Amino acid sequence: MLGWLKEKRRQRVLASTHIDPQLWRQALDALPLLDGMDADELGRLRDLAVLFLHEKALEPVGGFELTDAMRLRIGCLAALPILNLGLDWYRNWYAVVVYPTGFRARRQHIDDADVVHDYEEELVGEAWERGPVLLSWEEVEASQELDGFNVTIHELAHKLDMLTGHPNGLPPLHRDMRVEAWSAAFSSAYDDLVRQVEAGEDTAIDPYAAEDPAEFFAVLSEAFFEQPWLVNEVYPDVYDQLRAFYRQDPARRLRG
Numbered sequence: 001m002l003g004w005l006k007e008k009r010r011q012r013v014l015a016s017t018h019i020d021p022q023l024w025r026q027a028l029d030a031l032p033l034l035d036g037m038d039a040d041e042l043g044r045l046r047d048l049a050v051l052f053l054h055e056k057a058l059e060p061v062g063g064f065e066l067t068d069a070m071r072l073r074i075g076c077l078a079a080l081p082i083l084n085l086g087l088d089w090y091r092n093w094y095a096v097v098v099y100p101t102g103f104r105a106r107r108q109h110i111d112d113a114d115v116v117h118d119y120e121e122e123l124v125g126e127a128w129e130r131g132p133v134l135l136s137w138e139e140v141e142a143s144q145e146l147d148g149f150n151v152t153i154h155e156l157a158h159k160l161d162m163l164t165g166h167p168n169g170l171p172p173l174h175r176d177m178r179v180e181a182w183s184a185a186f187s188s189a190y191d192d193l194v195r196q197v198e199a200g201e202d203t204a205i206d207p208y209a210a211e212d213p214a215e216f217f218a219v220l221s222e223a224f225f226e227q228p229w230l231v232n233e234v235y236p237d238v239y240d241q242l243r244a245f246y247r248q249d250p251a252r253r254l255r256g
């Protein structure tokens, strides 16, 4: 669609959508990771949440029903990473499938002897390439404290990563960023975490990040918005790159 036409349509959606102030207040109260935002940021976050909920289909499954409060919570969480990027960063996909709890996914693994192994995996979220985002509501709801875990941000970070193809921990960078600086910061932090995990050490960052560079980016994105001071302390170069990429400084915002 032509840019100006899309913009006009979005303005119309915003002008005709009313969010109940009490519902909005509840959404903010449930999301401490939005603390410290000024009125301008909160206004833009609300607009992005409204447009996200309008342009994406939230599809509950398994007999589950989503209330307006639940939809708004997901919309606000989805709006946070793209607050200073814009909704078009979520292009090329359409649906958010919401399960009441964790869900099982069939997996296939082919081992070195070419033997195919079928197995099931218990998941709380997933992002499909050229497909939907899957979320467990139970897990979304659990992101009410700043503990570093946020499944919505995790899966949407994968979506941003997928803008350049198969996820590899390198989303499309802005013109004022350099791939060399990104790679240097992320690979040295990743190698450090892998070493700690292999040595059986306690890690400050969720050890799942050591799975591969794509998971590292998604997990560090969750932590960036939930525990920015921790990321800044443990991997300051990664924090700088994420701040430049998301165009936000949550450590500063959440300090107050």
Ligand SMILES: [Zn+2]
Pocket (backbone or CB within 6 Å): 154, 158, 215, 218
């Ligand atoms: Zn992941």
